Amino acid sequence: MSQTIATPPTVRLDSDVIGKPINRTDGPAKVSGAAKYAAEFGVTGPLWYGYIVNSPVAKGKITKIHADEVLAIPGVQQVFSHENVPSFAWFDRSYKDDVAPGGSPFRPLHEPEIMFSLQPVALVVADTFELARYAASVLRIEYEVEKHNTDLESVIDEAYDAPKGKTGFMPPPKPKGDMDKAYQEAPHKIAGEYIHHAQHQNPMEMFATTVDWLGDGKKMKIYDKTQGAPNVQQYLMKIFSLSSDEARVISKFTGGGFGSGLRPQYQVFLAVMAALELEHSVRVVMTRTQMFSFGHRPHTLQKLRIASDDLGHIQALEHKALAETSQFENATETVVNWTGILYNSPNTNFDYQLSKIDVFTPLDMRAPGAATGNFASESAIDELSYKAGKDPLDFRLLNYTYSDPTENKPFTSKRLDDCYHEGAARFGWDQRNPEPRSMRDEKGMLVGWGVAAGCWDASMQKAAAKAVLSADGHLTVSSATNDQGAGTYVIMTQMAAQTLGLPMQQVTFSLGDTNMPAAPVQGGSWTANSVGAAVKDACQEVGKKLLKLAQKMDDSPLAGVDFEDAQFVDGHIRANEDITRSVAIADILAASGEDKIEADGKAGPNPINQLKYSMHSHNAVFVEVKVDEDLGTIHVTRVVNAVAAGRIMNPKTARSQVLGGTVWGLSMAMMEETYLNNELGRYMNHNYAEYHIPVNADIHKIDVIFVEEEDDIASPIGVKGVGEIGMLGVTAAIANAVYHATGKRVRELPLTSDKLL
Amino acid sequence: MSLQFIQEPLDKTAPRVVPAQSVTLNVNGQDRTIQIAPWTSLLDALREYLDLTGTKKGCDHGQCGACTVLVDGKRINSCLALATVYQGKKIQTIEGLGTEDNLSPLQQAFVDHDAFQCGYCTPGQICSAQGLINEGRCKTEDEVREHMSGNLCRCGAYTNILSAVMEVLHDGEAVVDNGVLITVPVASTKASSVE
């Protein structure tokens, strides 16, 4: 019983490449080592290396930097610190990037004050990487230490309502009815507190910037690791008073981001500052330890109370969250709203607050906010289903909502019900014994089956693209967007090829250069939708020009045909009504005498249409775990992740996104935690050996199901994006499966063996 | 009352810089001579001095496998190796396995199975898989999973990496039970295609 409101999209083309499982166009470059990441570009002339020094204290003040000792080493070019870095822009707003939260952004090497452990305090620049690293290791710095506080639980009393101000942040929904009374009177109820600690994005590629000093005024090519070159360029232009020509930012390949590359990180500031001061090419690469020095998923404490009537209908729903932020910015996430979007209740209460501690500002990390709220709420819903004597899947279906209760709006599309049904069928949910601790495998291990649902935004941002069709028939499309692994390269090539009916090999899509038309940072699952629509628009504009040129040809078979009545297929333009009226694009180009035909395209949200609706992607996740009770070890042996996210442009790369999301959900459930030592005010496991993420042996069978939706309101191209949704549901489904296997409800992540023993 | 804290240098004496030395490495069948400090890692020698940036740095501490290269056919973490020690050995990097226009079977299998996303761990995964195939002791899914577990992939491409490696290991004959893709089209609520 699926509900679709959208009118069917107009499919005028039949040379379909959209929706096909096509290999990544950037694949050969990536598997052969030819793909260049930020630290790998060559420069004109010699290159110097910067090595960053970080503060060992969490709070205090630098009293002395013994730079002279280091400057005496031959080959050391400069030691930058607050003592000699000139003040650049004065106002906070110059340091704000597109996705900065409210508050006062951190300014690297600006002042002697230390606000968090591992704060960058100096940059040593030398002729070689080895020398810069060595010189940084012998730099002596004196600090006056002040008392820090990094313990969130000690400042619960100082919590305040999270202020608005960050792109995409939705304040908690308004309360409804009488939560306390309804909860009191309901026959079935649960209350629980849920905790997860800080987690770090840790993309494989460490943050890096190579500045190619071009020697013509202040002209630079800035190769940066980022999820959005235009955002970095704006930031640099404002701080250093540079023109867009001087600060050209390039990011062709990004070795993962997961949110960490949304904001410009301090290595880009340091590299550009050093290049400007020294008038020389400079490369600065972070270490893995430094990857723990800026931003993380915030440590969050949550409380839920949910109650149902005798039939299992939810009557009371309360979700509260308290998250950490830094002393200088208000990092906000949408944490509690999702619970209200997934389940209807006549009585609700939502709350989301922040408290400040002495750490760096938290930063969006894959499915920010939703991953946090979803673990807690889907664990709580599961717990209540047992209290109400219902199967956890039946309980969710019983409380299914066809419109968004938080905004009283219909969904543009929602096939979560089909995700439940298809996922359950594939998983074999009907074979489940409802009793906890009732199932065992042939080796005697406890077996648990769990389910959970997820929900993410379908959103769109402004984006632009350019399409150039050259006389030889090759189409080049560009946009300053990003590909951190999402598949942007291939899906945009598909979009362009399909729109103009050209073979894939005749199309090149390029990205990641601020000389190209602007695009938003890659985040929020909005790239496919926003940039895809801009690419389509640019190609259609080229198509319109081609049609006009075709009609100028002698005895044109397309005379009098409107663009809407023409189709672009197999390298030809044809009249819809009579496809024998056809002209080859190559012939049009030849006849026109033009050396190229180009057009700009753009796309953006359509508020008039969209404001009446709630726009979301959904998923349902089914998980099998096996638990060895003697050792407390948990193995996730099987996952079915059923996703409804509009139209799937490329099932091969979209599936990879969901596989990756599933691994992330498992990682959050079972492994990830950055240990904060409150004595030292410092993250202790700041490396890949002690910060655990899954390895190949941890991952077993993952089935991915795409339940496609028609939706031309959420997106002009019917796409909702899959970057975040695949991660949701997984963490809670694992916790729920562990409960089913063991009878133990674990409410604090990660689910390590000590919590089961 | 504030405390004093001094970030002490690792070495107190004013350092004298050891001069760069001439080191000859045989990489992908070619002898190449560079001038490097004796403590330069093989990884940095490849990336910063030989412009062979296909080998990646993910941690510099032997924890992630992104820097995996083959030395005399065996896989090693090049970040934990001093370049000078590897003179006279046959070093093979991702660039030596195949090129963009002429991919090795393993590289092609990685593309076909979409065994990567961001691509940053990929050269290390492929070199490691090549090493695993050279070793010749892994056959089953579980063995491959285990012996590919020194290579982290933050994007989580593990199931597809397994498929790619199994395909080459068994000349395209392997059946890997690590999950399927099902698409339920708009028009119906029934699964219609299983790949």
Ligand code: FES
């Ligand atoms: S860079 Fe060598 S193991 Fe990570």
Ligand code: FES
């Ligand atoms: S593909 Fe991104 S880390 Fe493996």
